Amino acid sequence: xxxxxxxxxxxxxxxxxxxxxxxxxxxxxxxxxxxxxxxxxxxxxxxxxxxxxxxxxxxxxxxxxxxxxxxxxxxxxxxxxxxxxxxxxxxxxxxxxxxxxxxxxxxxxxxxxxxxxxxxxxxxxxxxxxxxxxxxxxxxxxxxxxxxxxxxxxxxxxxxxxxxxxxxxxxxxxxxxxxxxxxxxxxxxxxxxxxxxxxxx
Numbered sequence: 001x002x003x004x005x006x007x008x009x010x011x012x013x014x015x016x017x018x019x020x021x022x023x024x025x026x027x028x029x030x031x032x033x034x035x036x037x038x039x040x041x042x043x044x045x046x047x048x049x050x051x052x053x054x055x056x057x058x059x060x061x062x063x064x065x066x067x068x069x070x071x072x073x074x075x076x077x078x079x080x081x082x083x084x085x086x087x088x089x090x091x092x093x094x095x096x097x098x099x100x101x102x103x104x105x106x107x108x109x110x111x112x113x114x115x116x117x118x119x120x121x122x123x124x125x126x127x128x129x130x131x132x133x134x135x136x137x138x139x140x141x142x143x144x145x146x147x148x149x150x151x152x153x154x155x156x157x158x159x160x161x162x163x164x165x166x167x168x169x170x171x172x173x174x175x176x177x178x179x180x181x182x183x184x185x186x187x188x189x190x191x192x193x194x195x196x197x198x199x200x201x
Contacts, residue, residue, distance in 0.1 A: 008186035012051075017193040019051040020147035024168070026160050027152060028060045029070060029103075031177035038077060040180055045079045045098060047185045054097055055081075056142055060158035061103035064088070070102050086141050091116065093141055104141060106162030113139035140164065148192045150185070152177045169195055 012019055025044060031037055041057070048055045059074075061067055067087050075085050084096035088103045091112050116139045120126035126135075137143045145164045153176045161168075171188040173180075 002183070005183050005186060008183060008190055012186065012190055012193060015190070015193040019189050020169075020192050021052055022054040022056070022144055022146045022148075023048045023052040023189075024056040024058065024146035024149045024161065024165070025152075026058050026060065026149065026158055027177050028158070029062065029066050031152070032059065032070060032073070034178040037177060038073065040177065042078050043182070044180070044185065045081075047182050049080050049097075051189060052147075054144060054146075055099070056144070056146055056161070057098075057100045058104070058158070058160045059100065059102045060105075060160070064103065067103050074100050074102065090141060093139075093143060099142055101142060105159035107159055109141050109161075110136075110163055112141075136163070148188065150188050152180055152184075 025048075027041075032041075044057075045055060059070060061070070071085055071087055075083070077083065079098050081097040083098045083100060084094035085100045085102065086092075086094050086104055087101075088105070088108055090104070113136050117126065117131055117135060121128050121131075140163060142161060142164060145166075146161065146168045148171060149160070149165050149168045150171050150173070151158075152173055154172070154174075169192050171191055173184055173188070175184050
């Protein structure tokens, strides 16, 4: 760790606010085509688990045909904790400490949850009046709400966890994924600690 990174880490340790327990990252399929992209992702997991018990990565995908090869690559990645990978055709929730979604947009995830609940009402296992926010969350692939969402390269979330990130702290950096380093991650964590979370209030 370089001198500046040690300085940032020390500032975070001494901060009176707690670091994020659930960190999320938004990148694109194009980011993963860059040289060294998977090594950076492996490093990111190492950095994140120093502070967080849960890590979620969303890979925004424009070409549906890219999902299967990306999934194979991501399922073989070396990570410090168990990894669950989910694609747009998956409807089962992911409970591993590290979760990766490929092309699993927030609209798609929410629509799938509503469809499942509608099927339950249709087959008589659920009354329509019983549907509430908790029921919807129970049917999301990634139900946990991230404390901090990091987006590299641009100030947009790419249809990421629409339901879950409504009260998350968003951190946008103009650093592209290929240039993302530990100091950039630590800056995001420090910024999170400096904010006063309002949770919609």
